[in-house]
Amino acid sequence: MTTKNNTEKDINCPAEGLLKSLSGKWKAQIFRLALNGPVRFSSLLRDLEGSNKQSLSVALKEMEEQGLLDKIIVKEKPLHIEYNLSGKGKSLVAVFQQLELIK
Amino acid sequence: MTTKNNTEKDINCPAEGLLKSLSGKWKAQIFRLALNGPVRFSSLLRDLEGSNKQSLSVALKEMEEQGLLDKIIVKEKPLHIEYNLSGKGKSLVAVFQQLELIK
DNA sequence: TCAATAAGTCAGGAAAACATGACCACCAAA
DNA sequence: TTTGGTGGTCATGTTTTCCTGACTTATTGA
Numbered sequence: 081m082t083t084k085n086n087t088e089k090d091i092n093c094p095a096e097g098l099l100k101s102l103s104g105k106w107k108a109q110i111f112r113l114a115l116n117g118p119v120r121f122s123s124l125l126r127d128l129e130g131s132n133k134q135s136l137s138v139a140l141k142e143m144e145e146q147g148l149l150d151k152i153i154v155k156e157k158p159l160h161i162e163y164n165l166s167g168k169g170k171s172l173v174a175v176f177q178q179l180e181l182i183k
Numbered sequence: 184m185t186t187k188n189n190t191e192k193d194i195n196c197p198a199e200g201l202l203k204s205l206s207g208k209w210k211a212q213i214f215r216l217a218l219n220g221p222v223r224f225s226s227l228l229r230d231l232e233g234s235n236k237q238s239l240s241v242a243l244k245e246m247e248e249q250g251l252l253d254k255i256i257v258k259e260k261p262l263h264i265e266y267n268l269s270g271k272g273k274s275l276v277a278v279f280q281q282l283e284l285i286k
Numbered sequence: 287t288c289a290a291t292a293a294g295t296c297a298g299g300a301a302a303a304c305a306t307g308a309c310c311a312c313c314a315a316a
Numbered sequence: 317t318t319t320g321g322t323g324g325t326c327a328t329g330t331t332t333t334c335c336t337g338a339c340t341t342a343t344t345g346a
Contacts, residue, residue, distance in 0.1 A: 091252075093191075093211055093212065093215050094282075094283040094286055095279045095282040095283050096212075097209045097286075097329080098285060099202070099206065099211055099282075099286075100206075100280050102202055103202065103203075103206035103334085104334095105334070108196055108198065108199045108202055109196065110240050112196050115299070120292080120293090120302070121293050121294075122291075122292055122293070125293095128341085129231040129336095131196055131335095132334080132335055132336070133293085133295085133335095133336095134294095134295085134296090134334075134336080135333090135334060135335070137293085137294065137295080138333095138334090157344095158292080158344075158345095159289085159290065159292085159342085159343060159344085160291095160293085161292080161293065161294095168285060171285050172285060173283075174281065175278055175281050175282055175285070176198045176336070177276055178277065178278050178281065179197075179198040179273065179275075180198050181198055182201065182271060182274050182275060182278070183200075183201075203345070207303080207304090208303080208304070222322075223322080224322070224323050225322055227320075228323095233305095234305095234306055235304080235306070236305095236306095236323085236324070236325085237303060237304075237305065237306080237324095237325085237326090238303090238305070240304090240323085240324065240325080241304090261313085261314080261321080261322080262312085262314090262322085262324080263321095263322060263323080264323065264324095280327090282316065
C-alpha cells in the first residue's frame with residue numbers, strides 16, 4: 081500500500097504519475113519552499129497558512145515515497161528532521177521553470 | 184467566474200495554476216487524446232472508459248477556460264463541436280516530454 | 287522535574303470531487 | 317413523426333480529500 085495505482089493509466093501516460101505526485105493542496109508549495117533549502121515539519125506548519133499537521137504529514141510522506149524529497153534525521157544539537165529536495169526533485173525544477181514561461 | 188482562483192498562491196507559484204489545470208481525473212487523458220487531433224464530447228465519452236458526461240463536461244470547460252483547449256463549432260454536415268489543443272496547450276507538450284524523462 | 291519544542295498519529299466530521307440517472311434542445315434520416 | 321446522434325444540464329448520492337482537535341513520544345532547556 082506504499083505505492084498504489086500503477087494501473088493501465090500510468091502505462092498510457094507516464095507524465096500522469098508525476099502530475100499526480102504534485103497534485104494535492106500543499107505539495108506544490110512544499111516543493112517551492114524546499115527549493116530554498118531543507119524544510120521542516122514545524123516550520124512548514126507555521127509558514128503555510130491554513131495548513132495542518134495531518135495534511136502536511138501525508139503530503140511529506142507521499143513526496144518522500146515518490147522520491148521527490150529525502151527525509152533526513154539531523155542528529156545535531158536540537159535533533160530534528162529535514163526534508164530535502166532529492167535529485168529527482170531537482171530535475172523537476174527545470175520543468176517548472178518551463179511551465180512558468182507558458183502562463 | 185470564468186477564471187476564479189487568482190489568489191496569493193498563484194502569485195507565489197505561477198506553475199501551480201497550470202498544475203491545477205491538469206489535475207483531476209480526466210484532464211491528462213483528454214489532453215493526451217487532443218494531441219492526436221480534435222476531440223469531441225461523445226467520442227471522449229466512448230473512448231475514456233469509466234468516464235461520464237458530467238465529469239467530461241466540467242473538465243472540458245475548465246481546460247477551455249484555462250486556455251488549453253479551443254472549443255470550435257463546426258458548422259458542416261453533421262454540425263458538431265470540436266475541442267482543439269490551443270497554442271498554450273501545444274507549448275505544454277514539451278513540458279510533458281521533459282516530465283516523462285524524469286520518471 | 288517541569289514545561290516547551292519537534293514530529294508526528296488517530297478518530298471523526300466537513301468539504302470538494304466525482305459518478306449516476308433523468309432530462310432537454312437541436313438536427314437529420316427513415 | 318419518431319428514432320438516433322450530438323452535446324450538454326440538473327439534482328442527487330457516493331467517494332475522496334482535507335481539516336480539526338485530542339493525544340503521543342522523544343528531546344531539551346530551565
